[in-house]
Amino acid sequence: MKWENKMIQEQAKILSNQKIADQVYKMEIETTLSSQSAPGQFVEIQVPGYYLRRPISICEIQEGILTIIYKVLGDGTKVMSKMEAGETIDLFGPCGTGFPIENRDTVLLAGGGVGVPPLYECAKQYRNKNTNVQVVLGFNSKKDVFYVDEFEQLGCSVYVSTMDGS
Template identity: 40%
Template sequence: MDRKFLTIMRNEPVTHDTRFMELAGDCREITKPGQFLNIRLDGCFLRRPISIYDWTEDRVSILYKVVGKGTRQMADMHPGENLDVLLPLGNGFRTDLHGRKPVLIGGGIGMPPMYGVAKALRRDFPDLPVQVILGFNTAEDILPTEAFRKLDIEPVITTADGSAGMKGFVTDALEQTEQDYVFACGPEPMLRAVWPLAEDGQFSFEERMGCGFGACMGCSCRTKYGTKRICKDGPVLMREEIIW
């Protein structure tokens, strides 16, 4: 983990409440999908943790939902401005563990890490049959999926109201999908519903964080193997260690 000052290259809306931001700078320390940035914003006591969507050695991109003071401030920023960022944080997904028929599941803004997992699996295991299920509330909430198609993956889309794709939740699609390993990121109710349907897998949890790197213990959770910190020991936990 290191502190960087990254320059905004792009900051564009992709849905009615979600934006895409690309940052330029030294990003060589990012190594795994599922890691995140912690962004300092003027007037905000705590940094804002945002999942990494994609990265290279000198670029990192994020998708973020505008929901409060910090993300509204981010939405008003322009190319050329700098951000004070801690990166990379979190343990990320282990893509060397993937089963024979992995399914990647993203709920809402939990979709960005799933693209990182898909990209890593395609690169390292090109013959692996990767499937992706993405869940949203309505059609207007659907995040761009063209990046998956460039990997030759056609995501299954679900919407709670049936306004696009399959009506229902990601679990409805998962029950109709042959799989032996799940990568999942999204709100806790979604993860809790996916867990009993998964034979094995990894789950990325969202949590309010104080420091973002394990010092404050504010995001601690109980697991079968003792107390872990979502920011440092997570956000990715193995299926077998999760206690609901």
């Protein structure tokens, strides 16, 4: 499948914004960008009160909804973590080249920390093709782990490793 790369800027509606791990948040956004987005792409987010946009990977693509997962690393993402359902957020995207989803019997997806979210939609698309998906996730410690259950619910084999062995 080939996606057109038409970038759009819009005020999108936040549907939810919840903490899912230590300093890690999941935000669901109602947006027309979902119809243009592909696994592996990202959006640029204009945080109110800040000039520079934040690039955040797309975690999941549904009809009319994009899910992003981000880690609070500075003042801008701290402001994002306090945003609530019903508020609007300025999005620009989708940006980047998406992952190719090819016909394969088995794929291995590996990522760590904030590199995990873009793998979710990729895994979902491969599972829709009945591909055997093995996922290796790395985190700093047990308190940082997220999305293991979501990958398992897709039917992926999931392996987790932490830097501190927890």
